[in-house]
Amino acid sequence: MSLDPRIAETTARIRNRSAERRARYLARLDAAIPGSPYRGQLGCTNLAHGFAASPIEDKFRIKDLSLKAPNIGIVTAYNDMLSAHQPFGVYPDIIKQAAREVGATAQVAGGVPAMCDGITQGQDGMELSLFSRDVIAMSTAIGMSHNMFDAGLCLGVCDKIVPGLLIGALRFGHLPFIFVPGGPMPTGVSNDQKAKVRQQYAAGEVGQDALLESESQSYHAPGTCTFYGTANSNQMLMEIMGLHMPSAAFVPPGTELRTALTRAAAQRIVQITNGRPDFAPIGRVIDENAIVNGIIGLLATGGSTNHTLHLVAMARAAGIIIDWSDFESLSHVIPLLAKVYPNGKADVNQFHEAGGMAFLIRELLDAGLLHDDVLTVTGKGLRQYATAPVLESGKLVWQAPAKESGDPGVLSTAAAPFSADGGLRLLQGNLGRSVIKVSAVKLEHRKVRAPAKVFESQDAFLKAAKAGELKDQDFVAVLRFQGPKAIGMPELHQLTPTLANCQDKGFKVALVTDGRMSGASGKVPAAIHVSPEAAAGGALARVQDGDIIELDSDAGILRIEVDEQVFAQRTPATFDIEKPQYGMGRDMFGNLRAAVSVAEEGACILTLED
Structure with a gap:
């Protein structure tokens, strides 16, 4: 095609x-x-x-x-x-x-x-x-x-x-x-079970022994x-x-x-x-x-x-x-063909057994959704990647995958996808540009409009949660000064169990941050990589507790409902990016934080300019 x-x-x-x-x-x-x-x-x-x-x-x-x-x-x-x-x-x-x-x-x-x-x-x-x-x-x-x-x-x-x-x-x-x-x-303990124990631990329902046992059965x-x-x-x-x-x-x-x-x-x-x-x-x-x-x-x-x-x-x-913008435009074209945790219950072993990459690439090629005219390490054209290796009498050969998925609940066809789009969105508005992954977020959670709760560290968020300050309410957790120039853009999965518990109780919650959530981004809507970051003069530095924030992943909106002039006149919170960070070698990376590009340019310290 x-x-x-x-x-x-x-x-x-x-x-x-x-x-x-x-x-x-x-x-x-x-x-x-x-x-x-x-x-x-x-x-x-x-x-x-x-x-x-x-x-x-x-x-x-x-x-x-x-x-x-x-x-x-x-x-x-x-x-x-x-x-x-x-x-x-x-x-x-x-x-x-x-x-x-x-x-x-x-x-x-x-x-x-x-x-x-x-x-x-x-x-x-x-x-x-x-x-x-x-x-x-x-x-x-x-x-x-x-x-x-x-x-x-x-x-x-x-x-x-x-x-x-x-x-x-x-x-x-x-x-x-x-x-x-x-x-x-x-495959170890199921990912659903692992996530459940993490939420139970965050809620104080199980102890560290149970959590460690669950984790060690997963990573084993x-x-x-x-x-x-x-x-x-x-x-x-x-x-x-x-x-x-x-x-x-x-x-x-x-x-x-x-x-x-x-x-x-x-x-x-x-x-x-x-x-x-x-x-x-x-x-x-x-x-x-x-x-x-x-x-x-x-x-x-x-x-x-x-x-x-x-x-x-x-x-x-x-x-x-x-x-x-390129990710966004393609996301509206490309259907979701795989349901692998955190987007589903299966793991990559089950994905591979269902047909894996050979099946996926064949489906996309046959639907006209991949470039076949490429040079690869195996020769010209991507079609050879729609084959799977087997050993026949000790000799390595490649065969075409089965016509039908080995598990339609894990790997589907382009004709019957799990979703019509790829589940990645670009969010834009007066808070900046951001990305959000919604393939694991239920439809009812993809739009959140709620008061901001502003934090400047993961520890501050967790301390507030432990003190009951996030209990029984809608909120958008704004976690700023987590970007590459501030502290190197760490992942923030430590927050996920607490946010998930709040959402599971029926409240509208979301995360907005200039940090990362990345590969395990799950069921809680998270506007991540917000650019410009707070430490580089981004709008997140002017957000205050109680400001109403709208996150609409369907419409691609991320905005704060504050009068434009009032918002511009606010004194932004500050972060001393010149202050050395000590421990675990962080003090050796100060020059990298100073030199890093914005997230949308890859958060690079290497200019790679030609």
Whole structure:
């Protein structure tokens, strides 16, 4: 089927907006391609340093430039504290052996930091989380900067790690890269049960022992957390933008199929290096069509709102400019085809078993809702991603998915979607611009008009709730000075159980903040990423307790009902952004807070201006 004209129109708008910047990016990419194998540009001393510790067989291939044997750089986010990244510990040996079998070599180019929002949630360390993305991008660049490599394999899964790896890789746009995932952990306690215990704990109905037992039954094994948050949204994105081996995203760790896919990635990257017929530099794989496909995948699956930051930043790294209006316009076109927690009861394992990414991509392509004319790491066209891998007598092959969903309550067709739109909205008004995810919000909760309750920290909100100040009333919690310039834009899920309890009692409640809620945004309406943020002179700094705020996600409205002149004459609350923040290393990140861009520009500390 031909591409939906509304998608074509949005893509054309992005292409026109990005034309000059993208042209400069591609010119630099093309200028960097000659010279492969790139280690041939090194002096003898430089090169000798590069292979000094290699095994004899690898040393010979790296040393003899006449062989033109590709050398693959592995950039890894491995650590064994984080369940999602623990499986990567064995990957380098698997990759090196697979590369040798096709006449190439592979070396670990470097490691990147990998922090977990689940561990730092509500803690001081969370204030470093968003900035870790750009640190990871720079770390990726350091690993690849030795000019020893003809391509890269990126090992990462979670929230800021994959975006950081991709931003860094795109600055080496002349090289091919494949992203190699780890897969989700087995299904544990249901997400509904986990959320219920959290609400019970917030209400004082159960103790810490019950809460910890519930959490440890949910997060219990190597692999990615199984709810559809930012980590799993990352994996969906890498697949639908053509940077994975097809349907690699949600294959469990520690299985024969997972190992086969890792080996396949290591051998495929050799085939797409410069001088080979299938040459696919990452700066050409990620183009305007691929970025639009990423937004579409996010909308069709009800993915993480963090990608209204990260996808913007990733696109800019390739010379492409997108903004929240692009998300908004596509959201009205793209139907919701997946119901995965927090948008439903299922987890990503059940989504994968129902047909997963192969089924989803086929449905979108057949409905004219994806660009098929893209370059991917497997070749030209996205249609190959509408296939799923299986092992036949130990050999990896890809097959078409079943015609029918394995579970229509989890994964549906484009002809019978769960919702006619993607569930992401742009809110605008005299409080600024904001995004809201409504795919998990019931229709009766999508419009809230209520008095403001203003807070300047999560602790202040929780203290007020504990004191009964939020009890038995409608309210809009305004949590300001949570933006990137103020404290680094931490996630605010610590507030969710309390807000959900208030809503469950029949009251109209909402959250308005310049902070983040992200991948686990749930049933309470939350206008997040409000821009400009309060610390940068945004309107939230002038909001006072009792002001009536209207949040209407259907009409796209976020406004305060105060006379315009009266509101303008108010003295804004202040936040001392020059004051150092101490503890958990926060004092080292002051320059990043000062330099960060606004949320709609990706909240970047890297300018990436061409």
